[in-house]
Amino acid sequence: MLGTAHDNPKVAALKEALLSAAITFLVMAPISGIVLKGYAFEADFTVPVYAALIVFVLRLAILLLEQNETGRKILVRLSPSKGGGVTVAKPGGVPWLRFILPLLFIAGLVLPFFLGKYWLTVVILAMIYVLLGLGLNIVVGLAGLLDLGFVAFYAVGAYMFALGSQYWGLGFWTALPLAAATAALFGGMLGFPVLRMHGDYLAIVTLGFGEIIRLVLNNWTSFTGGPNGVSAPNPTLFNLEFSRSAKIEGNIPFHEFFGIPYDSSLKYLFIYMVLFLVVCAMIYFVNRLRLMPMGRAWEALREDEIACRSMGINHVTVKLSAFMMGAMTGGIGGVFFAAYQGFVNPSSFTFFESALILAIVVLGGMGSVVGVIIAALVLTILPEALRDFADYRVLIFGILMVVMMIWKPRGLIRIHRPYFRVKGGKA
Amino acid sequence: MAGHAGILINSKSILLQKTFRCSTMESHILGQQLVNGLALGSIYGLIAVGYTMVYGIIGMINFAHGDIYMVAAYITAICIAVLSFFGINTVAIVLLITLAVTIFIIALYGWSIERVAYKPLRNSTRLAPLISAIGVSLILQNYVQVSQGARTQAVPTMIQGAFRFGSETDFFQITYIQTLLVVVSFLSMGILTWIIQKTSLGRQCRAVQQDRKMASLLGINTDRIISTVFIMGSSMAAVAGVLVTLNYGSFDFYIGFVTGIKAFTAAVLGGIGSLPGAMLGGIILGMSESLFSGLVNTDYKDVFAFSLLVLVLIFRPSGLLGKPAVEKV
Numbered sequence: 001m002l003g004t005a006h007d008n009p010k011v012a013a014l015k016e017a018l019l020s021a022a023i024t025f026l027v028m029a030p031i032s033g034i035v036l037k038g039y040a041f042e043a044d045f046t047v048p049v050y051a052a053l054i055v056f057v058l059r060l061a062i063l064l065l066e067q068n069e070t071g072r073k074i075l076v077r078l079s080p081s082k083g084g085g086v087t088v089a090k091p092g093g094v095p096w097l098r099f100i101l102p103l104l105f106i107a108g109l110v111l112p113f114f115l116g117k118y119w120l121t122v123v124i125l126a127m128i129y130v131l132l133g134l135g136l137n138i139v140v141g142l143a144g145l146l147d148l149g150f151v152a153f154y155a156v157g158a159y160m161f162a163l164g165s166q167y168w169g170l171g172f173w174t175a176l177p178l179a180a181a182t183a184a185l186f187g188g189m190l191g192f193p194v195l196r197m198h199g200d201y202l203a204i205v206t207l208g209f210g211e212i213i214r215l216v217l218n219n220w221t222s223f224t225g226g227p228n229g230v231s232a233p234n235p236t237l238f239n240l241e242f243s244r245s246a247k248i249e250g251n252i253p254f255h256e257f258f259g260i261p262y263d264s265s266l267k268y269l270f271i272y273m274v275l276f277l278v279v280c281a282m283i284y285f286v287n288r289l290r291l292m293p294m295g296r297a298w299e300a301l302r303e304d305e306i307a308c309r310s311m312g313i314n315h316v317t318v319k320l321s322a323f324m325m326g327a328m329t330g331g332i333g334g335v336f337f338a339a340y341q342g343f344v345n346p347s348s349f350t351f352f353e354s355a356l357i358l359a360i361v362v363l364g365g366m367g368s369v370v371g372v373i374i375a376a377l378v379l380t381i382l383p384e385a386l387r388d389f390a391d392y393r394v395l396i397f398g399i400l401m402v403v404m405m406i407w408k409p410r411g412l413i414r415i416h417r418p419y420f421r422v423k424g425g426k427a
Numbered sequence: 428m429a430g431h432a433g434i435l436i437n438s439k440s441i442l443l444q445k446t447f448r449c450s451t452m453e454s455h456i457l458g459q460q461l462v463n464g465l466a467l468g469s470i471y472g473l474i475a476v477g478y479t480m481v482y483g484i485i486g487m488i489n490f491a492h493g494d495i496y497m498v499a500a501y502i503t504a505i506c507i508a509v510l511s512f513f514g515i516n517t518v519a520i521v522l523l524i525t526l527a528v529t530i531f532i533i534a535l536y537g538w539s540i541e542r543v544a545y546k547p548l549r550n551s552t553r554l555a556p557l558i559s560a561i562g563v564s565l566i567l568q569n570y571v572q573v574s575q576g577a578r579t580q581a582v583p584t585m586i587q588g589a590f591r592f593g594s595e596t597d598f599f600q601i602t603y604i605q606t607l608l609v610v611v612s613f614l615s616m617g618i619l620t621w622i623i624q625k626t627s628l629g630r631q632c633r634a635v636q637q638d639r640k641m642a643s644l645l646g647i648n649t650d651r652i653i654s655t656v657f658i659m660g661s662s663m664a665a666v667a668g669v670l671v672t673l674n675y676g677s678f679d680f681y682i683g684f685v686t687g688i689k690a691f692t693a694a695v696l697g698g699i700g701s702l703p704g705a706m707l708g709g710i711i712l713g714m715s716e717s718l719f720s721g722l723v724n725t726d727y728k729d730v731f732a733f734s735l736l737v738l739v740l741i742f743r744p745s746g747l748l749g750k751p752a753v754e755k756v
Contacts (some may be wrong), residue, residue, distance in 0.1 A: 010630065023535060026532065026535055027532070027535050027536055027539055030501070030502050030505050030506075031498065031501060031502075031505075031570065031571055031574050031575065032570075034505045034508070034509065035574065035576070036504055036505060036508060036575060036580050037573055038581075039508060039583050040508060040512070041505060041508045041509065041512070041580070047574075048748045069700055070545060071630060100521050126504060140554070142555070144552075144554060146554055146557055146558070148561070190737075193741040194737075194740060194741065200486075200487070200488050200553075200557065201695075201740050201744065204488060204688070204691055204695075204736070204740075205736070205737050205740050207688060207738055208688060208692075208733035208734075208736045209733070209737060211685075211688065211729065211730075211733050212730050212733045212734060212737075215726075215729055215730045215733075216727075216730060219726040219727060219730075236651055243568070271607045285478050340532075341683070344455070351684065355561060355565060358558070358561065362558055366554075370563060391572075391573055392563050392569070392573065393569075394568065394569035394572075395565070395566060395569040395570060395573065395615075397562075398561075398562040398563065398564070398565030398566035399562070399566060400562070401558055401559065401561060401562030401565070402543075402544050402562035402566070403561070405546075405548060405551070405555045405556075405559040406559070408549060409548070409551050409552055409555045423538075
């Protein structure tokens with residue numbers, strides 16, 4: 001770009017690579033190189049120098065590869081997939097799935113008995129994120145609406161359970177449907193006016209709403225306990241409690257009823273089981289929804305809104321249904337989170353949490369259920385395993401989001417629209 | 428008759444003064460809040476310009492813009508520290524060099540972010556640039572946090588003193604730095620408006636904003652214009668970063684997030700795509716937020732600003748000075 005027409009192309013490439021390296025150095029040098037210490041500073045330019053060198057080498061390599069035939073072939077193979085659209089799955093589905101799915105289901109049910117308490121809690125957290133990812137996937141992946149305040153509905157669910165038990169004595173099983181309904185109601189109230197407008201505004205309104213919820217929870221100390229949070233009770237199974245001794249008069253602890261020794265991981269085992277069943281139900285639910293007219297309308301709206309509206313689809317109600325469905329899932333996830341932690345406070349519901357759930361959906365491939373599950377498991381379990389890189393977690397998420405959008409905007413796993421045949425029809 | 432009326436008015440005013448003594452004190456608080464609000468609002472306005480210009484030209488909410496402003500605050504502090512290390516302490520020279528260096532580096536930030544994270548997505552799905560921008564925002568926040576540490580940073584106070592109004596015990600003040608802040612903000616807005624309205628570059632920007640395809644058919648290098656818009660928006664955020672650091676004296680890696688949403692609110696309030704609208708929206712938001720936190724409740728001032736955003740988007744999405752969006756098929 002810099003070189004004139006008379007320049008040797010190799011010299012021009014060198015010049016451009018040098019320019020890229022110089023810009024990298026200038027951009028990184030002040031922040032990485034000069035570290036503030038009070039009003040003074042410490043200078044150390046190793047990081048920006050290395051970064052500039054890396055950029056120089058990469059840029060030069062790409063520019064030189066572009067100049068010959070074999071290089072161009074390599075670059076085309078590595079370049080972003082422009083290939084478009086959604087393909088339709090083959091009729092009949094995948095035959096071996098029929099055997100794999102029950103096996104996976106049983107494996108999921110048996111798994112917690114082989115885990116220690118620590119890994120059990122990690123897996124529960126991962127499952128909560130699977131649930132949240134599935135919920136946000138309906139909104140972002142299937143309906144194509146960017147929701148940046150998903151954590152608000154998660155918070156509504158968690159606080160519904162915690163505050164509900166504190167003020168009105170709600171139990172886990174009553175709170176579950178109530179939280180789902182409340183979160184869906186919040187979603188509807190927020191979504192209805194906003195969804196009528198241009199899509200991008202939804203992102204910023206939901207972002208603002210997420211912050212409002214967190215700030216209110218943080219500042220309304222008399223009702224929510226403020227930054228100190230509220231405790232949430234343990235879940236119960238037919239009035240059997242998962243504590244050493246019964247908290248409520250007349251209830252019997254679980255281990256006494258079955259005559260087994262008390263184990264503090266019993267509570268987590270129970271939460272895992274319920275959560276696992278809810279996640280499985282959710283997967284089934286989403287897959288069935290994609291076959292129904294509503295789910296098909298979501299995906300059609302994502303691809304081309306104007307075409308859909310001219311076909312007579314009411315875009316507001318269709319979008320609203322997706323938005324409320326996502327909010328409802330968030331609410332359910334919140335109840336499980338509160339039960340699992342035994343305590344909720346506003347610091348669990350920051351924007352970072354929304355960004356994490358969004359990263360799960362984006363990395364998993366927007367719209368793909370399998371992708372979302374894998375991404376949720378990887379993004380929650382991997383940081384536990386790689387504690388040393390905890391500082392760089394957000395940085396890596398950010399880079400992954402940008403790279404994914406440039407390289408494979410439709411996600412790592414290619415999604416197929418389910419095959420559909422009208423009964424007795426020909427198509 | 429006239430004298431009679433005069434006495435009457437006089438006695439009435441004494442009575443008024445007696446009854447509303449506490450209210451004059453409150454009016455000084457009110458005045459102070461308005462002054463603070465004007466300063467805050469100018470900052471919001473400067474940042475809102477970046478949102479409004481980028482949205483106007485490529486129809487994308489640049490989520491990373493708030494974090495660019497945060498980086499500008501850091502560069503300011505670093506620049507002041509380096510200058511004082513070399514023994515340059517004259518206030519005017521330090522301010523000018525800091526402003527120039529910060530604008531240059533932040534413009535480079537804006538340019539490279541557009542080039543790396545947004546340009547490859549020009550023809551992608553609608554959600555892709557938004558998600559990419561969130562990624563950039565996370566990268567900038569964490570990059571600064573990892574490099575500079577998570578603690579709150581501070582700069583030495585450089586300009587002291589204030590204009591005072593009112594009596595010894597009951598007054599409100601406009602500090603010199605607030606005066607500088609407002610003057611510099613309006614000056615940079617003026618320069619930007621002049622560039623957009625009067626120069627050939629500005630005419631090209633407006634052409635690309637109206638119809639990108641047609642502008643490129645007429646021989647305008649649209650990619651270059653989009654880069655220029657990012658550079659202009661980032662420069663305004665750089666000015667805001669310098670001024671805010673001088674005025675408040677402390678910052679951390681997280682300031683970009685909340686200020687970013689508020690500046691976006693200001694852009695929407697003024698009418699997205701409109702330059703004077705961004706400044707007007709910024710000042711209205713700054714003043715009302717300042718009044719709210721002074722007279723009602725400080726804890727809920729962010730809630731107030733975000734609720735304003737939601738309400739404006741619901742009831743007047745085209746803002747105060749914006750034109751209603753027409754959907755072209």
